[in-house]
Amino acid sequence: MAEPSTKRRRLTTIKDLSEESNNEAISLHDLLGDPLIAECWEFIYLHDVDFLMSHFDEDTRSLVKVHIVHGFWKRDDVNKLLLEQQSSQYKNVTLHTAYMPEMFGTHHSKMLILFRHDDTAQVIIHTANMISKDWTNMTNGVWQSPRLPRLTESHKSSETDMRIGYGQRFKVDLLNYLRAYNTKRPLCKSMVDELDKYDFSAVRGALVASVPGRHDINDDDPSKTRWGWAGVKHALSTVPVEPGQSEIVVQISSIATLGATDTWLKHTLFDSLSSARASSSKPKFKIMFPTPDEIRRSLDGYASGASIHMKIQSAAQTKQLQYMKPMLYHWANDCEEGIIEEGEIRHGGRKRAAPHIKTYIRYNENKSIDWAMLTSANISRQAWGEAANAGQIRIASWEIGVLVWPGLFEDGAKMVATLKKDMPGKEDLEGEEPLVGLRVPYSFPLQKYGDDEVPWVATASYTEPDWMDQMWRD
Incomplete structure (x- = not known):
C-alpha cells in the first residue's frame, strides 16, 4: 500500500451525521486550533470573522496575526461593510481587497496559509467558505500540504525538479498565484517573500x-x-x-x-x-x-x-x-x-x-x-x-x-x-x-436523471415542503 500522502485530501466533518460517517473527516478547529499558529492568511469568498476567530486556540487567538483577503471592492457592498464591522472588533485582523479587474468576477478561491512558531508553514486548499453553514451540514473537502520546514542552504541548491506534480513546481505556481494579488499594490508581498523561504519538496500535487x-x-x-x-x-x-x-x-x-x-x-x-x-x-x-x-x-x-x-x-x-x-x-x-x-x-x-x-x-x-x-x-x-x-x-x-x-x-x-x-x-x-x-x-x-427530473434552481420557488415542513420562495 502506498504511503498515506493522500490523507492530506479529506472530507469535512458533518454536524448532524453519525460518528461513523465522520470517520477520518476534518473540522475547522483541527485546521486552526494549533496554539503554535503565529500568522494566518485567509483567501476566501464569504467570510464570518467571528466564526473564523472562534476556531483558533482560545489562549492564543488574540495573538495570531490574521489577514483576510476578499473580493468585495464596491464601497456599499453589504459583505464588505459587514467584514469591516466585524474585523474592527479584533486588533489582530487586517483586511485586504483583492485586485478584481473583471466586473463579473468573484474572489472565489478558498485557501489558508499558516505560519507557525516552530518555523514551519502550511498551505490548505479547500472548498468551504468561512461561514458556519459550510462547516456544519454541507459536504466540503480539504487538501493540506505537509508541514513545510524552512529551507536550508543544501535544499536551496537542490531546488531544480520542476516536474508538474512535485514540490518545486507547486511552489513556483503558488508563488506566481500569490504575486498576482500584488498587481496594483503590494497586498501580500511580504507574505510571499516569507513563504519563498520554505521547503516544498514533500508536496505531491x-x-x-x-x-x-x-x-x-x-x-x-x-x-x-x-x-x-x-x-x-x-x-x-x-x-x-x-x-x-x-x-x-x-x-x-x-x-x-x-x-x-x-x-x-x-x-x-x-x-x-x-x-x-x-x-x-x-x-x-x-x-x-x-x-x-x-x-x-x-x-x-x-x-x-x-x-x-x-x-x-x-x-x-x-x-x-x-x-x-x-x-x-x-x-x-x-x-x-x-x-x-x-x-x-x-x-x-x-x-x-x-x-x-x-x-x-x-x-x-x-x-x-x-x-x-x-x-x-x-x-x-x-x-x-x-x-x-x-x-x-x-x-x-x-x-x-x-x-x-x-x-x-x-x-x-x-x-x-x-x-x-x-x-x-x-x-x-x-x-x-x-x-x-x-x-x-x-x-x-x-x-x-430521470426523463422528468431537473436540477435544483435556487431562484425558483418550491411549494412542496422539505422534511422540516418548510417551503422555498425566491
Whole structure:
C-alpha cells in the first residue's frame, strides 16, 4: 500500500451525521486550533470573522496575526461593510481587497496559509467558505500540504525538479498565484517573500488555479504559470491514463449560464479535461448536481439550496439544460425517478449532506482513478476562462485547486475510490500494485436523471415542503 500522502485530501466533518460517517473527516478547529499558529492568511469568498476567530486556540487567538483577503471592492457592498464591522472588533485582523479587474468576477478561491512558531508553514486548499453553514451540514473537502520546514542552504541548491506534480513546481505556481494579488499594490508581498523561504519538496500535487485578467497561453517559460482551462490542460498533458474507455465525473455546486450551444462546455472545458500524456480515447462526461428532491431531503432542507446554483428560466438557459440533461447525475443516488447504473451499491456517507465540494475525477474502465482534482472552480466561463482569442485566455474570477494522480505517490501505484474512510482496505486489493486511496463523498453506482427530473434552481420557488415542513420562495 502506498504511503498515506493522500490523507492530506479529506472530507469535512458533518454536524448532524453519525460518528461513523465522520470517520477520518476534518473540522475547522483541527485546521486552526494549533496554539503554535503565529500568522494566518485567509483567501476566501464569504467570510464570518467571528466564526473564523472562534476556531483558533482560545489562549492564543488574540495573538495570531490574521489577514483576510476578499473580493468585495464596491464601497456599499453589504459583505464588505459587514467584514469591516466585524474585523474592527479584533486588533489582530487586517483586511485586504483583492485586485478584481473583471466586473463579473468573484474572489472565489478558498485557501489558508499558516505560519507557525516552530518555523514551519502550511498551505490548505479547500472548498468551504468561512461561514458556519459550510462547516456544519454541507459536504466540503480539504487538501493540506505537509508541514513545510524552512529551507536550508543544501535544499536551496537542490531546488531544480520542476516536474508538474512535485514540490518545486507547486511552489513556483503558488508563488506566481500569490504575486498576482500584488498587481496594483503590494497586498501580500511580504507574505510571499516569507513563504519563498520554505521547503516544498514533500508536496505531491499540481496547483490548478485561475487569476482574473488576460493571459498568454503559449508561453513556454517554465517560470510562468498557465491559468484556468489552459492550466489544467497543461498539467493533464503530463499525467498518464489507463488505455480504454474512461469517464470524467464533474461534481460541482454551481453551473453558470454557458450559452445556448455546448461550444464552450465541450470544446473549451471538456477538451481541456480530456488531455493526457499519451493519446487516449475521449472520456465520457458525467455532471453530478442535486435535484430539488435531494435538496428537500438534505440535512438543512431547502436552506442548503441557497449555496447551490443553476438557472433555467431564460430561453438560452432552457437550451443549455437540453444539451446538459443527458449528462446530469444525482448527488444522493437514491431518487425514485433516477436511472441506476449496474454495480454493487456502495455508500459514500454524505448523501444527506448537500454538496458544496467540487471534485473532478477521471475513472478508467477498471474502475480505478487516473486523476482527481479538488477545487473551488465550478462549471463557469468566469472560473475556467473563455476560449482562446489571439493566443490569450480571459478569466474573470480567482479560483484554486489541487490535482493528484497515483504515480505521484509511488511508482506503479493504483488509485481507488474509498468510501467512508480515507485509506483502502483489504476489499480493495486485487493485484500486487501499491494502492492509493482517494475518499469520494458520493455513492456508487451513479444514478442518471430521470426523463422528468431537473436540477435544483435556487431562484425558483418550491411549494412542496422539505422534511422540516418548510417551503422555498425566491
